[in-house]
Amino acid sequence: MIGEQSVFIVDDDESFLNAARRVFRSAGFRVETFESAGAFLSAYRPCDEACLILDLRMPGVGGLELLERLRERQIDLPVIIYTGNADVPVTVRAMQAGAFSVVEKPFSDELLIARVREAIASSRTRRVRNATIAEARAKLAALTEREREIARCLADGLSAPQIGARLGISARTVEAHRANLFRRLDVTSIAIVARLMLWADLGGD
Structure with a gap:
């Protein structure tokens, strides 16, 4: 079940903050x-199901620097950045810096709310993927x-027999190792082993 979703908004314009607060x-x-990047960084506590909205240009620490x-x-x-001039260089820099x-x-x-919901959903999918990769790697590391x-x-x-030929061991030894790795991984089929290997490889180096 999805819990409460949070929106953090950083802007030096108090009237915009008040309006955005009501909308969300x-x-x-x-x-x-x-009202500033510094205030956000000081107060932020990690939480799932959240999105940050910030102005590109602010006094002191701007959107890209944040x-x-x-x-x-x-x-x-x-992170969703908004700006009065989203030209190509600005957009590229923001996306390279990690903006959603x-x-x-x-x-x-309506557009901003839709973007926030998309960002939170994308983040949720990424967290699940990363957790699955980490779990697969941890299991395989135990072998x-x-x-x-x-x-x-x-x-x-x-x-x-093919594995034995490749590794220079007997098929019987392969079977013994297979039984051991099945027990260590707590799996019952080669298909599950293959899936674990796939997830572990997805993480890259």
């Missing part, structure tokens, strides 16, 4: 507003090097 609260979001600080602190939070979306003024309340070699061969669809 009426749409069912929990809303926190901040994005960079979030990445430096490894704060995994989807760049919205150009003037924009409708011995030989068991991982055999797990890879099993995932490639090789039979015990």
Whole structure:
């Protein structure tokens, strides 16, 4: 079940903050507003199901610099930037810095709400994916090097005799290693082993 969704808004324009607070609260979001990047960074506490909306140009720390600080602190939070001039270079820089979306003024309340919901959904999908990858890697890390070699061969669809020929061991030894790795991974089929290998590989280096 999806819990309460939060929206953090950073802008030095108090009238915009007040209007945005009303809009998002009426749409069912929990809303926190901040008049500067520093105020947000000081008050932020990690939470799931959240999105940050911020102005590109603000006194002191602007939107792009705040994005960079979030990445430096490894704060995994989807960010939507809005600006009065979303030209190509600005948009590219923002996306490279990790922004989920760049919205150009003037924009409708409906558009901004839709973008926030998309950003939160995308972040949720990414968290689930990363957790699955981490779990697969942790399980495979518990295997011995030989068991991982055999797990890879099993995932490639090789039979015990074929694996034995490839690794220079007997088919019986392969079967023993297979039984051990099945027990360590707590799985009952080669298909599950193959899926674990696939998820582990998706994470890259």
